Amino acid sequence: MAEWVQILTPDGTLKEGATTRLSEERLVEMYRWMVLSRMFDQRALSLQRQGRIGTYGPFSGQEAAQVGSAFALEKEDWVFPTYRELAVTFILGKSMSSTFLYTMGHLHGARSPEGVHLMPAQIMLATQIPQAVGAAWASKIRGEQAATIVYFGDGTTSKGDFHEGMNFAAVLGAPVVFFCQNNHWAISTPLAKQMATATIAEKAAAYGMPGVRVDGNDVMAVYEVTKEALDRARQGGGPTLIEAVTYRYGPHTTSDDPTRYRMQEELDEWRRRDPIQRLKTYLLSKGIWDEDQEEQLKEACREKINREVEEAERVSRSRLSEVLEVVYGELTPDLKRQRQEIERLGKGEGGVTWPV
Ligand SMILES: Cc1ncc(C[n+]2csc(CCOP(=O)(O)OP(=O)(O)O)c2C)c(N)n1
Numbered sequence: 375m376a377e378w379v380q381i382l383t384p385d386g387t388l389k390e391g392a393t394t395r396l397s398e399e400r401l402v403e404m405y406r407w408m409v410l411s412r413m414f415d416q417r418a419l420s421l422q423r424q425g426r427i428g429t430y431g432p433f434s435g436q437e438a439a440q441v442g443s444a445f446a447l448e449k450e451d452w453v454f455p456t457y458r459e460l461a462v463t464f465i466l467g468k469s470m471s472s473t474f475l476y477t478m479g480h481l482h483g484a485r486s487p488e489g490v491h492l493m494p495a496q497i498m499l500a501t502q503i504p505q506a507v508g509a510a511w512a513s514k515i516r517g518e519q520a521a522t523i524v525y526f527g528d529g530t531t532s533k534g535d536f537h538e539g540m541n542f543a544a545v546l547g548a549p550v551v552f553f554c555q556n557n558h559w560a561i562s563t564p565l566a567k568q569m570a571t572a573t574i575a576e577k578a579a580a581y582g583m584p585g586v587r588v589d590g591n592d593v594m595a596v597y598e599v600t601k602e603a604l605d606r607a608r609q610g611g612g613p614t615l616i617e618a619v620t621y622r623y624g625p626h627t628t629s630d631d632p633t634r635y636r637m638q639e640e641l642d643e644w645r646r647r648d649p650i651q652r653l654k655t656y657l658l659s660k661g662i663w664d665e666d667q668e669e670q671l672k673e674a675c676r677e678k679i680n681r682e683v684e685e686a687e688r689v690s691r692s693r694l695s696e697v698l699e700v701v702y703g704e705l706t707p708d709l710k711r712q713r714q715e716i717e718r719l720g721k722g723e724g725g726v727t728w729p730v
């Protein structure tokens with residue numbers, strides 16, 4: 375395996391000579407977020423199977439990459455996520471109920487909380503990358519102390535927008551961190567069919583920026599490399615590419631069946647490097663966590679997730695006319711005409727029975 379930054383090894387002990395600047399309290403806080411995120415993920419999967427939410431893209435296995443990087447962010451920073459970074463959005467303050475609403479096709483589910491620099495989840499691969507570079511460049515021009523982080527997957531590095539974004543960021547010295555969650559698969563396409571380089575991090579050299587490869591299942595190492603990159607960006611040191619090496623346990627989305635293209639042995643191998651189990655082992659060995667606390671945490675998470683599901687299910691369905699209302703502050707003449715058409719259809723003309 376190519377070189378990477380690692381602090382916490384899969385057996386839950388610190389690598390020889392490695393230290394973390396994270397306090398015990400912060401580590402416990404990270405652990406709580408990781409457990410809550412995994413339980414959310416499992417619940418969402420089961421809700422989809424019951425037909426209570428729509429298509430869902432699970433992220434179990436990738437909690438350390440998400441929680442570690444989110445903990446390195448400052449309030450002023452800008453965040454551009456994909457569909458996969460739900461744990462990041464929870465830490466930034468997006469509620470789980472609004473995420474459930476999103477998966478139910480409710481328009482308000484895409485909304486970020488007021489005052490939080492979080493963009494909506496991007497599904498069109500890589501398109502968020504040049505946008506994030508633009509946002510970072512704007513921060514630089516305005517002389518703000520903010521950095522931008524943009525998330526994407528391994529497969530996304532094959533798109534032109536990734537290369538354009540990387541080049542512009544380096545040329546402009548934009549304060550942006552490119553955070554790639556290399557989970558080894560782009561739906562059913564494995565990494566080896568995606569690129570001919572040994573790592574994603576090494577691509578940074580071609581653009582003139584640092585590239586860092588990190589054990590993405592090691593929350594301490596992910597925090598460390600992300601914090602360093604964000605601090606450097608805020609201090610005028612320009613962009614960084616981070617490759618967090620991790621694995622998704624579940625299907626790409628609920629419409630996918632990974633048993634058709636992935637070997638069980640590969641999954642078993644990654645489960646032995648589980649990000650949550652290794653942090654738990656560490657916390658137990660330090661005496662800052664015990665099985666009673668574990669039980670209490672799981673019970674509290676279950677209750678919280680139940681409340682969030684109930685809250686989402688209480689919200690009435692989006693009205694069809696809302697799709698027009700959320701585009702502009704004031705409707706354009708063309709959208710007004712479309713609204714009239716929707717109202718006409720809603721009255722039953724054309725046999726349509728959607729809520730309008
Ligand atoms: C422009 C574009 N092309 C194709 C797709 C369909 N698509 C959705 S996710 C995906 C694979 C993405 O893989 P990766 O970048 O590794 O991210 P991951 O889903 O593994 O987190 C593809 C091809 C899309 N959403 N957008």
Ligand SMILES: [Mg+2]
Binds near residue numbers: 528556557558559561
């Ligand atoms: Mg991937």
